[in-house]
Amino acid sequence: MNMLEERDRLLKGWTVEILATDLNDRSVEAAKAGIYGDYALRNTTDYYKRKYFSIVDEKKLQVLPEVKKLITFSRLNLQDDSKMLFMKGMDLVLCCNVLIYFDGVSKSKVINHFFSNLNYGGYFFLGTSESLMKLNDQFHLVHFPGTIAYWKPSLKSGKL
């Protein structure tokens, strides 16, 4: 939705494709349906609710097809090396509160996949309070106002 908001400004000329994955088939189906209750929408503003959702019933809203069509939903095991190896060309990876379930070795492996799958200059976002400390020293930790991200430096910056 944020990307649709920016398609005529910051993202003018961009083609946006989003790949949404989960290990669990039921979670993938739920994401495809795109139906959310009050709690899930507690941080969504009325502007977004009116513009990008339809009403299902008193307590539930559903994401409009124009948003969903940007997204490919699929099941993925982040530890499946053969699949992870071929997911190249990402500009942005968001992986919130998933790595906390992995042991140290698995975490490092998944993070290395994310790093190599990202384009130079791409960003990796973790959940609040998650850190890559002692897991990866290739990503640069960068601060934006109110947000922390991990950055794969661009080639021209000479850092890689």
Place this chain on the structure above:
Amino acid sequence: MTASVTASIRERVQHIESMPAIPAVFLPLLNLLSGSGENVNVDEVVRLVSYDNTIAAQCLRVAASPLFGMALPPKSIKAAVISLGLRRVETILLTCCLGQAFPSKKWVLDPAVFWRHSLGCAMVCRKFSEKLGAADHEKAYMAGLLHDIGFMVNCLVFSQEFAAAMERALQEEIALDEAEHLTMGFTHCETGRALAEQWKLADDVIEVIAHHHAIEQSQKAQSLVALVHLSDLLCRMRGLGYGYYERHKVDLVSDPAWAILLKEHRDLEGVDLVRFTFELDEAVEEIHALVSTVFGSTLSPS
């Protein structure tokens, strides 16, 4: 910047001396605290503070705030010194005095926002200093607290010029020092330095005030300047900036200041910046409360 501009800033800053709101105890205390600390004794600090009941009372309230860690308010300045240590009480006093040092005019920069940034930076500097095992954490606190006093000078003596700089920063979402350069031709670093020299602050604190946006120019206190520079950046990224959205990407580890600190403090490599950032976030509310406590009476109603 030309010598004539520097001279002009100095001349205009000299008028600040006549401001009525500076507590009598402020400058002597500042001089006392700017020294090495070896010759300062408790009785001298208590004697100075007892001249000003407002500051003494405020000091005791601040000592009990979560930022300074006393569970119950101490009953006297001397009791606070015994519990917290002289250096810590000195910084509390300095914080309180500074709150009264500037008149409650309607400033170009919202005073509450300014004090939140200054106190936030002071706290981050001290936490950073503790993590690095640096020698003097309270010196780091003081440097953080005072690093931007040039903005006060700008509000008081260059209000029109500074208003234009502030407007430009807001419009273009750029750093305030960059906007000052573009519109005024000088920054709060130069005006702050003029005031710091007039107040005869310690050389290393003057270096911080003058060079925290250009560390490479620092000759005598590069490590302290680098510490304040990084803390300042971090505060601005975590809601303790100047009250507007600054479009900025900050890579602290690639900043030259990081390399300077790393040369002296190998412990820096072990600092988890994500965790450090969240420690700062947890303290933001405390800082807001502390600003109301210390500076509440000097803040103009908004």
